[in-house]
Amino acid sequence: MTAVLGPTNTGKTHLAIERMIAQPSGLIGLPLRLLAREVYGRLVARAGEAAVALITGEEKIIPAAPRFWVSTVEAMPLDLDTEFVAIDEVQLAGDLERGHVFTNRILNLRGRSETLLLGAATARPLLEKLIPGLNVVTRPRMSVLSYSGSKKISRLPTRSAVVAFSSGEVYAIAELIRRQRGGAAVVLGSLSPRTRNAQVELFQNGDVDYLVATDAIGMGLNLDVDHIAFAGNRKFDGYQYRALSPAEMGQIAGRAGRHTRDGSFGVTGRVDPLADDLVETIESHRFDALKVFQWRNSLLDFSSLAALRNALDLPPREDGLTRAPPGDDIMALDHAARDDEIRALATTPARIELLWDVCQVPDYRKIAPANHADLLTHLYTHLVRHGAIDEDWFQRQLAFADRTDGDIDTLANRIAHIRTWTFVANRADWLKDPAHWQGVTRGIEDKLSDALHDRLTQRFVDRRTSVLMRRLRENAMLEAEITPSGDVLVEGQHIGHLQGFRFAPDAAADGPEGKAVRAAAQKALASEIESRADRLSRAGNEDFILATDGTLRWQGEPVARLTAGDTALTPHFLLLADDQLTGPAREKVQARIDLWIKAHVGTLLKPLEDLRQAEGLEGLARGVAYRIYEQLGILERQEAANEVRQLDQGMRASLRKLGVRFGAYNIYIPALLKPAPSQLLAQLWALKHGTPDMPGLAELPQLSASGRTSIPVDPQIDKALYKVVGFRVCGPRAVRIDILERLADLIRPLIAWKPLDKEVAPPDGAIAQGGGFTVTVAMTSLLGCAGEDFSAILKSLGYRLERREVDLPPAPAVVPVAEAGAAGESGTEAAPATDDAPAPTQADADAGTAKTEAQAATEPAADLADASELAAADEPTASGQPEPQAQGETEASTTVVIEIWRPGRPERPGRSQGDGEQRGERKGRGDKRPHGPRRGKDTQGGEHRKEADQRHKSSGPDRREERRNAGKPAGQRDKAPRRDKPVDPDSPFAALMALKASMEKGEK
Structure with a gap:
């Protein structure tokens, strides 16, 4: 047996992979599922998928006849007989939570030909004490690790990793880096391996230059990090908040520098500069040796619940080992033992052993120990009474997590929920169709992991800035283009929008690369603005439109804004253009806009122009016509009663030919009451007498065009505006x-x-x-x-x-x-x-x-x-x-x-x-x-x-x-008696009546 010990960046894991490939079969245990996935990929690339198996608590990939087995330390198969066995990060045997598992594997797992123990030199004394005859090989670090002091987060060098010890701090630091430096990848222990891999890939391929993580990066993750910055030096270890030990800080800081490239470490944020002796300890990699390994009895007695509990409480018999504190599995067993229903079911050794297996389900959700214990008792009840977990109940549990909406924390909680059921599905004898449910749970976890990666990227990564920064580091000429819709792109990233002849930069584009980006954009803008000026000068009248706010738009883009002129009917305009529009191009644009405005006003308000010219009108009629022109086509009759009274019929006819109508209350031009002239008159009047955004300017012409014959009077609207659009204020309406x-x-x-x-x-x-x-x-x-x-x-x-x-x-x-x-x-x-x-x-x-x-x-x-x-x-x-x-x-x-x-x-x-x-x-x-x-x-x-x-x-x-x-x-009703008037005898009518009376008399 050989122990390969040394600080980080000594190539220990690479050595283990090379030695295992050289053997007919092998097994390697790694501290993290993420690291196990990385080693599995490297072995597959060397030996092929059919030769490599992967076993973790939540994932099993087992070909028909694998030669090599990659596993987490907790999931290492204990019944395998292989030529080679390797255990990585053996110093974790001193960890209060997981240490007893590493100690068990160190003491009990052996390869037929070779066994390698990989880890830090702090474990050497205990390894030599527990394993007599151990061959110890120390490997020096391949690069220099140096302390660089304290730096602000905004001044950290590129390829830096910032380490914090809570998710809140991680998110806050990542948000700050996104705003100032383009973005950061995020690595948390609570993330699923798939999400962590995706985030690490962002950092590895150069999309972002910064990584914000917890101390999870200290566990064997191989990253291209040049600098480690500690944003915190205290952590919660499950029992209390405590300061990081020098060995833990050295393990994290040692991730800076790869192979022969030197690395550095320092502090940032509110962390005080490190003491000189601590800096020397980390730089020289000389840390205090571990005093004890955590141990728990693995030879258990399942004859009764009491016997099982007593076996777990046995103390170690060898010096250098200490009994591990109760873990989540022992607390879950104690909770189940107090349940009368569970005690009634756990009556045989097989059932007690099954209960202990159920208690091994990890508490990924971290809600509360009692909540986790209740879940385990439900699982155990299903297994004992029905021989397997009820699939309908299992499906309902999965449905709670099978959703991808929500924020980062919501998705992280769902992933923790589904990881529990992924672990359960990977137990071969707990479900009737475990292969099916393994695929279902794996699919849900992957879907949630991808959604979480997207949320993290959207929140903490500005892809535009990161791409531009990478191109600037390469000293490459930035390429700029303008899309037909006016979007300005530099290296394919949106930096602003060209509106007419004005460039509106993206607010987020003003970063450290802003100067270079703007310089690249100006080259593309110059040619585009010249081209637009030429097209506008040759544009037809139908390409222009006057908006309700007085803005003149050409092909939908604002190019000018109306301003007040000498009179309401002769407005001026302000050209909306940047300084890039100069010289002859600017003159062409101004001339074309001026021509369109005059044509537009002259067409819609032609009756008023005819009255102003007063062709065919003379004397008093010309004066009345000019008064109507001044009043924008509506003249109250009372205001001109004297003049109108003196108009003869010929004058009135001449005015009628010009479209004037003489009404009882107003003398007006009906053609100007149509929607388009009414809208234009309101705009021109507002420019001269008010503001373009005055109340009612947009609403009144629309009400006039809607066919409403009367409307309530709004006290906020100028009464003169009602008259302009063809309304007369009569009391409340x-x-x-x-x-x-x-x-x-x-x-x-x-x-x-x-x-x-x-x-x-x-x-x-x-x-x-x-x-x-x-x-x-x-x-x-x-x-x-x-x-x-x-x-x-x-x-x-x-x-x-x-x-x-x-x-x-x-x-x-x-x-x-x-x-x-x-x-x-x-x-x-x-x-x-x-x-x-x-x-x-x-x-x-x-x-x-x-x-x-x-x-x-x-x-x-x-x-x-x-x-x-x-x-x-x-x-x-x-x-x-x-x-x-x-x-x-x-x-x-x-x-x-x-x-x-x-x-x-x-x-x-x-x-x-x-x-x-x-x-x-x-x-x-x-x-x-x-x-x-x-x-x-x-x-x-x-x-x-x-x-x-x-x-x-x-x-x-x-x-x-x-x-x-x-x-x-x-x-x-009575009628008055008719009175006969006396007849004048000299009247010719009197002679006629006398002749008529004589003729009647003769006939009789």
Whole structure:
């Protein structure tokens, strides 16, 4: 037997592999599953898969006739008879948790031809004492290990490994390195071997230059590490927090340097610099020898639970050995022995031995000892009662871990969970189909391991920075390119985006390689910007679009932003370009953008441009046209009442040819109310009078285009903006100006209506009396509102409200429609009239009569009463309740309270609605001379005189008759006796009448 001892980087493991390959058969035990996998791969490469077997607690790969066996120390087959046996890291026999397993293998496993014990020189005295005649071979380190002092994490040299002793510290350090140096690989003891291998591969192949790990890297991992930095010097060993021993620090620090390449170690973070004597000890590899090996009796008595427990408590008989502290398996056995059900089942040596085997299942989850013991008792119960674990129950346990969502800690916990079931599945006699379940558990663990590796890489590795840093170390010329979408790539890594003519660097690209990266990117950007400038100068109008925020985009990329000009309709622009766009290229871009903006404004707002040029307009019409141009196409009629009144018909016709419409409330251009011109006008107005992101700038044009006729007024939005997009603020709502004109068209015939010889219903079934009207469904439907909102709109337009009791006669079977007379014949003020929509004529009334008589055949006869009831539906009587009909009273008449709206004084700023209503309801000046919008001298010359004459005529007998019959049903009204006027004897009509009378007399 030979012991090959020495510090790290002495080639001990490589020597064992070479000696085993030279033998017909061999077995090697290694301290870590990860290291066993590495040695297995090296042997497969040398001898082939059919000749090598791998046995760990969680994995078994056993060909039909293997020559060489690779195993973890705990899983080494004790019944194999091979020519060669090797045990690595024998100094772990002094470990409190695992030491008794190494001691057992050292004392009991032998090869027929050769046995090698590999490890640190600290185990030499005990090995020589326990194994008489042992041949000891010491090997010197092949490179120099030196102390480099303390360094900040951000200043650590490349190819460094930072060692911490908790997962939280590992993650925090890896995150810091990612932000400053491009990323780090992570190695934790809790990671699955597959995940650890993948992370180590990141470091080994140069994707990252830093490794952050726990002391797991001190257990035989062969890494290309040049520097070890201790970010902590205390660890929890399962019992307490303690300082690392010099030997443990030497084992970890010794991982720096490979073969003949020297290595260094030091401290970082909050760790104090190492003492001089400790530094000398580590550099010279002279550590205190181990005093004892941990030992536990392996000759167990399974005759009873008590006998088994006593056998485990036996002390060692040889000097240099000490009884190991109770491990997880002994604590699980004690917990099971206290369970009455388990004691009732464990009655035979075979069952007691099975219980001890179940207790050997490792506690990968590390939740709590009692929790792990409960799991083992479930397994034991299944095995004893059913001979195997129930597969449905086993499948349910696997389902808890068969998910790849979640963060790093969640995936790590699932891996620990599935490793337990992987260990169980590798027991050949515990499941009915162990091979199947081994494949299932292995697949789940691999899937979770890959997902965990991806999460670790995404969180702690910046691949772009790592690739660029590697290329810079190689002193290679960086290659840059720009994709069609504008992404700027250097060495295939995204470093920014070219938006139009501006380069937006990636925020994460400003690292240690930032200067070189930007220099490489500038070369590609220069040629691309020149090419883009040339394409833009030749682009068609359809390639440009003006966004709602005033940004001009070319092929989707921002190239300019509108700014305020001398007037709202002549905006300027700001070119969005970096300094790379200079000289003739910049001038071409500016000229093309300026041309497009002028064409865009000139096309959508052509009616305004036509008014500004005022071709064919003279004198006062030109002035009115310019005022409309200044007001962006909408001029309130009251503001220009004097000028409009003086326009003759020829001037009005000239303005109409230019698209101007004369309405009751506004003089406007209907073409500008369309969505596209409205949106552009809002943008231009905001640039001149506000900001491009002012409230309502994006919403109002969309509401105008949506077909809504009125909208609630938002107090945050400038009221002038409502007017720009074609709305007029009327109390709490804003109404489209063209809808207001249609409302005026509905109101006008109601105000102008007058019955001639008998009481009949006015047009549309409304109630009209004395130049007033009631609100109809057509009006509220037109504006999309009713109630108080509609009343507020009417008040803002200059109408006043009256409430009146009216006696309605019984509805006739057919209600004819009276001829609508002129406004002056009713003796009241005319409704608002527009130049483009004059008052209704006699032909209109005839047409209405025909329509109403046609409808009468199919509609109910009580149209008038129904309309009155609708008008008074929300209006209570004086008592607050409808008046009951007297018993026995005939339905001769019905008294209702109706709301009559009349033209009145329009509301002014600063006057409350309540004051206006009170003034409108009281008699006096307001009744004699209404001040609402009316048809006057500005519409047709001399109409004021006509209206005055007709008011004078209506003040005679007809007026008195109307007052006398007010409130009476139509059938009970009295007619005044007709008075014969005296005939002038000198009149030619008198001679004609005398001749006619004499002829009639002669005939008789």
